[in-house]
Amino acid sequence: MKKIGTINGNDIVERDDGSVTFSAGATLDGDGANGQFGQSPCYAPPSFHGPTLDVLANAGHPGNWYGVVTETGDEKGTPIVQKATDPCPGAYISATSLHLLDKSGHPLAASSPFKYVDSATVPFIVVPPIIVKGVAGIVLGCHCIVTNSRNGKTTEAVVADTGPRNHLGEISVACAKAIGVPTGTAHPANGGGASSSTIHYQLFPGRAALVHGVTYPLQHS
Amino acid sequence: MRNFCLLPGALAALSLMFRCCLFAAFLAVPAFGVNESNSLPPSFACEVRYHFREHLGATKSGEKRVSAPSYEREALPVARVVNTVSPTTQVVEGRVAHLPYHFLVKVAQCNGSETGTLEVNIADNSGKSLAGFPRVIPNPLTKTGDTSRNEFEIPIDQSLKKKIEKALLAKGQFLTHVDLIIGMDEDFLSADFPK
Numbered sequence: 209m210k211k212i213g214t215i216n217g218n219d220i221v222e223r224d225d226g227s228v229t230f231s232a233g234a235t236l237d238g239d240g241a242n243g244q245f246g247q248s249p250c251y252a253p254p255s256f257h258g259p260t261l262d263v264l265a266n267a268g269h270p271g272n273w274y275g276v277v278t279e280t281g282d283e284k285g286t287p288i289v290q291k292a293t294d295p296c297p298g299a300y301i302s303a304t305s306l307h308l309l310d311k312s313g314h315p316l317a318a319s320s321p322f323k324y325v326d327s328a329t330v331p332f333i334v335v336p337p338i339i340v341k342g343v344a345g346i347v348l349g350c351h352c353i354v355t356n357s358r359n360g361k362t363t364e365a366v367v368a369d370t371g372p373r374n375h376l377g378e379i380s381v382a383c384a385k386a387i388g389v390p391t392g393t394a395h396p397a398n399g400g401g402a403s404s405s406t407i408h409y410q411l412f413p414g415r416a417a418l419v420h421g422v423t424y425p426l427q428h429s
Numbered sequence: 430m431r432n433f434c435l436l437p438g439a440l441a442a443l444s445l446m447f448r449c450c451l452f453a454a455f456l457a458v459p460a461f462g463v464n465e466s467n468s469l470p471p472s473f474a475c476e477v478r479y480h481f482r483e484h485l486g487a488t489k490s491g492e493k494r495v496s497a498p499s500y501e502r503e504a505l506p507v508a509r510v511v512n513t514v515s516p517t518t519q520v521v522e523g524r525v526a527h528l529p530y531h532f533l534v535k536v537a538q539c540n541g542s543e544t545g546t547l548e549v550n551i552a553d554n555s556g557k558s559l560a561g562f563p564r565v566i567p568n569p570l571t572k573t574g575d576t577s578r579n580e581f582e583i584p585i586d587q588s589l590k591k592k593i594e595k596a597l598l599a600k601g602q603f604l605t606h607v608d609l610i611i612g613m614d615e616d617f618l619s620a621d622f623p624k
Contacts, residue, residue, distance in 0.1 A: 265606035403620030
């Protein structure tokens, strides 16, 4: 066993079998939800009719769009709005650190809503850079098991996003629902979460996640 | 003869006990009735969330440049009962360290069968309510499920944003918004807060 680090009093441990474990609360991450599978997108302009997973302030504002994909690929650009042929016309496109591939195994365009992991339907977790960079195996795309010790509910998940360096414990909206973590009312990703260190995470770096019959790509970072 | 003399005393004691029990039962029945008709609204808690993201540093072209959103939290004081007659009301009132605002949140329940109301007011130091407040809505909160939390965005100007970033956030992190979360679920009520 090797301690990789400690964040907010919670130890991150790499076990002899290569898996990584820690306990923490659970902040909710709506990023990557673009209506890929018919559920709500994470972000949309005010003109959009329908619910969104998160408040638009978490995506940015004109001149500084940090949370959505823009036409220029940087914060100063204009956000790309999904077209009639896209899964959620009128919504913005939000990104995850993990990028999905097309059916042939080739990278998708940055403007494709399907390039990112859907927070609304896919149980995924978010880890700080210390884990991504601190273990031997590839972390992004790897398999993990998330358990809520408050109710015993557990789910398989994929590591799909990177969080701030000083925060531990973050999950997708779908993961929260799967293990019974409360979500927000107006915006599920904004008001929800588990505040106490009652969520147990076990990651298997280097082992591609298989969740709901879908195998996710392992991605170097 | 001695036993014979004790018997009336024992009977008197038994009779007294019986009457005491009857009296206690008489008192208990209306007491239960009062509790049911004036049942307290479920307890609730409030916290302020300072939402932020972090620049991820050196990234390659096409990689995500900011972290997933996260937040720092500050708790408001615990709820207290202010009314013992109908409508029963629980109140959270107070301040947090990093905002120059006064919070007042009331959950009132008319009786066991009605939803009651949720009243939220956020005022500045002069006592003036912030834009959009006070707000009074039918209480949407429940103890479990997807309606156990409710969020209210708190307006923050650039100057206050900078102060919060300096006081609360680490290097490379930036504030995206601030909101008040009101919750009734078990996790929210038993939340740990950093000291």
